[in-house]
Amino acid sequence: MSHRRPSWDDYFLDMARLVATRATCPRRRVGAVLVRDRRVIATGYNGAVRGAPHCDEVGCLLVDGHCRRATHAELNALLYCAAYGVSSAGATLYCTDFPCVDCAKALVQAQVRHVVYLADYPDPNSAAVLEAGGVTLRKAEPGPEGYRLRDASRAGAAGSEPT
Numbered sequence: 001m002s003h004r005r006p007s008w009d010d011y012f013l014d015m016a017r018l019v020a021t022r023a024t025c026p027r028r029r030v031g032a033v034l035v036r037d038r039r040v041i042a043t044g045y046n047g048a049v050r051g052a053p054h055c056d057e058v059g060c061l062l063v064d065g066h067c068r069r070a071t072h073a074e075l076n077a078l079l080y081c082a083a084y085g086v087s088s089a090g091a092t093l094y095c096t097d098f099p100c101v102d103c104a105k106a107l108v109q110a111q112v113r114h115v116v117y118l119a120d121y122p123d124p125n126s127a128a129v130l131e132a133g134g135v136t137l138r139k140a141e142p143g144p145e146g147y148r149l150r151d152a153s154r155a156g157a158a159g160s161e162p163t
Contacts (some may be wrong), residue, residue: 044076108133
């Protein structure tokens with residue numbers, strides 16, 4: 001019986017999908033995994049702040065069409081690093097969804113260098129913020145042998161393989 005060992009990208013993307021199952025905002029269930037040197041340094045999912053009721057329990061707090069009760073997955077992973085003294089400098093973020101502009105700013109300031117994501121997010125400013133901050137972007141597309149990663153920067157060639 002043969003077993004296909006997942007690539008590192010497949011491994012961490014699948015982990016992000018698992019982390020998303022803990023999310024408590026029904027509008028978008030997002031999971032994030034911060035990785036440095038092929039080691040997980042933090043995970044995060046979207047949900048209410050510690051001790052507060054979750055969207056699943058009391059509903060979303062909507063302002064201009066966005067839920068303000070939930071802290072985003074990417075930010076929760078970065079805040080874990082901050083709370084426990086773990087540097088995110090040079091890390092890669094594996095995420096189920098492309099970061100919003102606020103998370104993009106936080107990722108740049110935390111010196112995250114790479115973002116690998118599964119689904120697009122409708123925020124036209126996020127990519128510009130990440131690219132200005134020197135963050136490389138790769139979109140993962142599922143295939144029969146695992147995920148195929150392509151350069152997702154606006155300057156990169158669509159469909160090109162990363163180096």
